[in-house]
Amino acid sequence: MGAPVQNLASRAQKSSLAESSISTKRHNRHLFSNTMFRYYFLFSILALCLVLGLVIVFIGKTALLLFAHLSPLEFFFSFNWSPEEEAFGAAAFIVNTLSLTALTLLIAVPVSVGMAVLCAEIAPKWLKGFIRPVLDLLVGIPSIVYGYLGLTVLLPFLRRVSGEGLGDGLLAAALVLALMVLPTICRISDDAIIAVPRKYRDAAYALGSTRLQVIMRVVLPAANRGIISAIILGMTRAVGETMAVVMVIGNTPQLAKTLFTPSSVLTSNIVMQISNVEFDSTWNYALHMMAFLLLLISFVLILIIRILGRKRRDAA
Amino acid sequence: MNFTRTRHSARSQRNNKLATIAFYTLGALVMLLIFWLLFTILSKGVPSLRPDFLIKQPEEMDAGGGIGPVLFNSFYILFISLLISIPIGVGAGIYMAEYAPDNKFTGALRICVESLSSVPSIVFGLLGLAIFAEYFNVGLTILGGGVSLALLNLPMLARVTEEAVRAVPGEIREAGYALGMTKFHVIRKVVLPVAMPAIVTGVCLVAGRAFGESAVIILTAGLSTSGEMWDFNLFSPGETLAVHLWYVQSEAIVEDARQIADKSAAVLVFVVLLINFIFRFPLWLGRRRGR
Numbered sequence: 001m002g003a004p005v006q007n008l009a010s011r012a013q014k015s016s017l018a019e020s021s022i023s024t025k026r027h028n029r030h031l032f033s034n035t036m037f038r039y040y041f042l043f044s045i046l047a048l049c050l051v052l053g054l055v056i057v058f059i060g061k062t063a064l065l066l067f068a069h070l071s072p073l074e075f076f077f078s079f080n081w082s083p084e085e086e087a088f089g090a091a092a093f094i095v096n097t098l099s100l101t102a103l104t105l106l107i108a109v110p111v112s113v114g115m116a117v118l119c120a121e122i123a124p125k126w127l128k129g130f131i132r133p134v135l136d137l138l139v140g141i142p143s144i145v146y147g148y149l150g151l152t153v154l155l156p157f158l159r160r161v162s163g164e165g166l167g168d169g170l171l172a173a174a175l176v177l178a179l180m181v182l183p184t185i186c187r188i189s190d191d192a193i194i195a196v197p198r199k200y201r202d203a204a205y206a207l208g209s210t211r212l213q214v215i216m217r218v219v220l221p222a223a224n225r226g227i228i229s230a231i232i233l234g235m236t237r238a239v240g241e242t243m244a245v246v247m248v249i250g251n252t253p254q255l256a257k258t259l260f261t262p263s264s265v266l267t268s269n270i271v272m273q274i275s276n277v278e279f280d281s282t283w284n285y286a287l288h289m290m291a292f293l294l295l296l297i298s299f300v301l302i303l304i305i306r307i308l309g310r311k312r313r314d315a316a
Numbered sequence: 317m318n319f320t321r322t323r324h325s326a327r328s329q330r331n332n333k334l335a336t337i338a339f340y341t342l343g344a345l346v347m348l349l350i351f352w353l354l355f356t357i358l359s360k361g362v363p364s365l366r367p368d369f370l371i372k373q374p375e376e377m378d379a380g381g382g383i384g385p386v387l388f389n390s391f392y393i394l395f396i397s398l399l400i401s402i403p404i405g406v407g408a409g410i411y412m413a414e415y416a417p418d419n420k421f422t423g424a425l426r427i428c429v430e431s432l433s434s435v436p437s438i439v440f441g442l443l444g445l446a447i448f449a450e451y452f453n454v455g456l457t458i459l460g461g462g463v464s465l466a467l468l469n470l471p472m473l474a475r476v477t478e479e480a481v482r483a484v485p486g487e488i489r490e491a492g493y494a495l496g497m498t499k500f501h502v503i504r505k506v507v508l509p510v511a512m513p514a515i516v517t518g519v520c521l522v523a524g525r526a527f528g529e530s531a532v533i534i535l536t537a538g539l540s541t542s543g544e545m546w547d548f549n550l551f552s553p554g555e556t557l558a559v560h561l562w563y564v565q566s567e568a569i570v571e572d573a574r575q576i577a578d579k580s581a582a583v584l585v586f587v588v589l590l591i592n593f594i595f596r597f598p599l600w601l602g603r604r605r606g607r
Contacts, residue, residue: 030500034498034499034500038415038499038500041407044406044407048408048432052428052431055435058442058447059442059443059446062446114339114342114343115342115343115346122339123343131343134350134351135350136592137354139521140521140524140589141357141585142525142527142528142558142584143531144528144561144562145357145581145584148561149356151565152577179349179353182346210328210332211335212328239436240434240436241436242437242531243531243558247565267531270442271438274445274535279450291436291439294436298435302427302430306430
């Protein structure tokens with residue numbers, strides 16, 4: 001009787017030993033994958049930073065070569081861009097980019113903030129559930145299609161309305177861009193307005209305010225930093241947009257003195273000319289400098305958003 | 317109690333009503349504009365769309381060309397770019413949501429991601445041009461287009477993943493840890509399955525944007541195709557549909573350029589909408605059933 005029991009016991013011991021070695025193996029495997037993937041995730045985020053570094057180094061390196069051939073004063077302050085005669089004054093493009101962005105915001109901000117207010121404060125739930133996805137549709141449409149629509153629908157319309165010969169220029173580009181930045185500004189302002197605490201509204205209503213007064217005097221001031229961030233984010237999109245602009249702005253390197261002057265901005269000029277130039281030419285360096293400028297502008301805008309965001313968090 | 321209607325309050329009431337009407341009118345106008353846009357794009361192109369247009373070669377001189385190779389290139393470049401950007405972008409998003417400690421280093425990483433997502437697409441085009449055409453000297457290729465597009469996608473993928481992972485409630489993570497799971501095991505078995513619908517939605521948004529991206533592709537993959545339909549060679553020029561729309565409308569000399577452009581725009585928008593909806597539909601269905 002003794003022997004089988006002992007046998008059983010030893011067998012049990014053996015199997016538990018085997019089990020424990022299996023579980024140690026599994027344990028080690030888990031620890032190993034745990035460590036490996038932690039490094040993998042860290043590597044991924046560092047890869048993103050590397051890409052940013054690559055962008056700055058590759059564009060900046062070529063861009064700075066420009067100033068060996070050309071004085072910065074001429075590049076930034078001369079309005080004469082005629083590469084065939086070795087004149088690379090980018091002032092016209094810079095001014096045009098700024099005025100195009102300003103005009104775009106002038107059109108887009110009232111409409112998008114209005115839509116955000118409608119979405120967040122006024123519309124009943126089913127309507128919100130309808131407006132938001134439809135605005136998302138607008139994000140999905142490729143920029144080249146916006147440009148094509150601008151060219152085939154908006155320009156003939158502008159020609160008819162204004163009586164101008166061509167219709168392309170700042171106004172056409174700004175209208176197309178306004179439509180493109182509308183969902184961006186609207187969505188983020190919407191979030192900012194929703195984040196305003198309910199008690200502010202209740203207090204204002206308790207004082208007998210109408211809804212319009214609550215919106216204008218309480219909700220919008222309370223959400224102002226978020227709305228400004230939204231507008232700046234829209235700006236980065238407007239400054240960097242290329243293909244939609246290039247199709248409707250006329251592509252002539254001159255200062256846009258009127259709304260219908262065919263002109264050119266930084267992005268459109270780069271994409272129109274980059275494929276024609278030699279790599280080792282002042283022309284190419286100048287185009288890279290323009291790209292570098294775009295890069296700097298968007299970094300500055302992002303910095304402003306960050307500062308605003310930090311202030312908002314401090315205030316909360 | 318008796319509230320008297322003063323002139324002031326009557327004016328406020330009136331303004332309030334007028335403003336409400338104005339907001340609704342604005343909303344209706346914007347909605348109408350959006351539907352009118354979609355209708356214009358699709359109605360101009362779809363009625364004359366024939367299946368053979370989608371597979372035929374583009375023509376340089378004669379009318380009746382198709383968009384076969386460029387449509388193929390569009391999907392091929394999109395596939396390559398997602399193949400590169402999804403592992404890295406999702407990994408980076410998971411790091412930022414799950415691992416990143418709250419310190420200066422993380423702050424710097426965050427600035428990097430935000431700056432990268434603000435870089436204009438044309439700058440990525442120039443970067444791709446500098447790396448592939450100048451540094452490696454391979455010219456304008458499908459590979460160059462795919463990689464440059466992947467770089468453009470990265471920050472957006474990282475952001476949507478981070479948001480999706482952050483939205484997963486902390487308790488279910490803690491339940492995982494309480495069972496003795498390692499951090500990665502919890503992420504793989506608990507967090508990712510819960511965050512997956514949101515990640516998939518984000519990937520679809522990114523894919524839709526990448527499918528219609530043209531500034532990057534013009535500079536890195538060029539304005540021509542190799543002329544074969546199923547050309548998987550990574551080093552052949554890779555004009556995509558969005559670029560083809562630009563090319564046809566600005567440089568082509570065929571007499572039916574306008575029709576080709578109309579049809580290309582319709583196909584482009586249709587595919588983007590399809591990418592946005594098809595992948596989200598099963599998720600949406602699943603969520604309804606779960607409710």
